Amino acid sequence: MHTHPLRAPRGTPRLLATLLVAGLAGGLAPAAFAQTTFDVIGPHEYELPVDFKPFNVFVQYAYVQNNKDTFNAAGDKVKGNGSQTIVGMSKYVRFWTPESNPRIGLAYEVIVPEIGVRNHSATNAADRHSSGIGDPLTGFAIWMKPTPSSTFGFQSFLQVPVGDSRVSDTNWKNLSSFLWDVRLTDKLGWTADAGMVFQSEKTDGTRPGNTFHTNHRLGYRVTGLLEPFVALDYESTSGRNGNPSARALDGGVGMMFHTFDNQSITLRYSSSIEGKNHVANNSLNLKYAYVW
Template identity: 40%
Template sequence: MKIGVKYIFAAALGLYGAASQPDAAAAADITFAVIDGHEYDLPINYKDFSLFVQYGQFNATSQFFDAQGNLTSASRQNLAAGLSKFVYFTTIDALPDVGIALEAILPEIYLGTRDAKERFGFGDTLWGVATWIKPTPNSTLGIQTFLQAPIGGDYFSNHYFANYTSILFDVQGKDFSFTGDVGGVFRSEQNAPGAAAVSPGTTFHTNLRLGYKLNMPTLPVEPFLALDYQYNTASRLALSKVVIPNSQNQDLALGAGLMFFFNPKQNLTVRYSRSVYAENARPTNAFYLRYLYIP
């Protein structure tokens, strides 16, 4: 089977949850928010191959959603983040109809605020695997799981181990495409330098993309709509088990974007998303960029 650009997106599993900030309330990064159209449109029965993918996100906001979901003013924060990912696609001879992708993901983060100096550094690296089948020729169903280790820079490290596990799915129709995931993030005890030990909450998230196929060879562009949602349960002090005030938060963001198909080996996606409701969180007000190239 010829491997085209539409088949490798699940290897680039938008993991901006990996680029978490030290203060959850300061973050504006729904887990897996960087996935875009055709993200999980994956092949089976292919020869082993490797690729490199780079994602980018810029989120600027001077607002904050309080515990009642009211939008208030806050200090200015500019967050820019990237994900550099190396992916290896392989199969098992005895199971040619099962796809497998192995990944290593390095987050790069820039954070600028009005009240503090600008910071740039690396987040905690992730290693993971995704596997999938195709129930029908035009659909995909699979599971992905990642381990995040606290080896990033002190300021951007989460200071805990985490597991990201989710179900992925994709359906390709004549005129529409639908892709997405649903899953959770499960964390170990957090031990940040100079701070009390914390038992972080659990994150539940979903990311959905609905595209419309123009089916115009002279205009190789596909518009799509995006929905991202996550809910974080409250965190507790590890020793006393006391709930940390306002540590529970959620964010619902809607957006729209365009996919530009240059050729079978190159694709560019641009998207804008914005929060429509949140609690205890800075709103999503973000531009996303994804460029993919198959050597």
């Protein structure tokens, strides 16, 4: 039987109480992928407990992005290069509450991306398929509960340029954002974040501009198993080193399957609504989370 996370007894890790880290730093660097930063989050992502015993979470993300369209400088959608990006992200997270202050929660995580890019139209045969381990991320989150039905916190992650040369962005990044969750009713919930991505200089001498992003999920628990939701993701990158500014606004629909107390599966389709100098999102997203 499912126990609501806000009513879970001390020391009982329930999936919905822990899905925060299923999304912490889930979005990879905007320079490398078409999807907006942190757009992997789902319902309950930041619905977090306090005053609990330590526990662990493993999450496997996967998505397939078809780069058939892109937005030009005028904001018009034009034909893209037709490539396909397949990404997996394997994540381990440790949760705990400090004994000195059980009213806050802490988490530390490590994420390893697995990346594959197919472009059958590439002139050079060697460029038609690229794959490898991407730049890993590591970082922390801290949160509190202003009310029994809400969560507010902060997360910060470092992306380290040690991935395979074919898929590495070759620069350091910091992804920092505020996060929040509000249970509006027993069935309706809103989870969201807003933050920045800061990047160092790449090996080619260029330095990407700073990126602002915000991600929102509104889910309604129709049964014990099913929770449909809508998604809204936005990012805007400033121009720098002669590179123009860019932006993207994406919408999506999905379903979260509450399969067991300690596991869940989330599916979502996402598509761009408007943008500028940005690949149009056209992706199918999967998330599997396991808590122990």
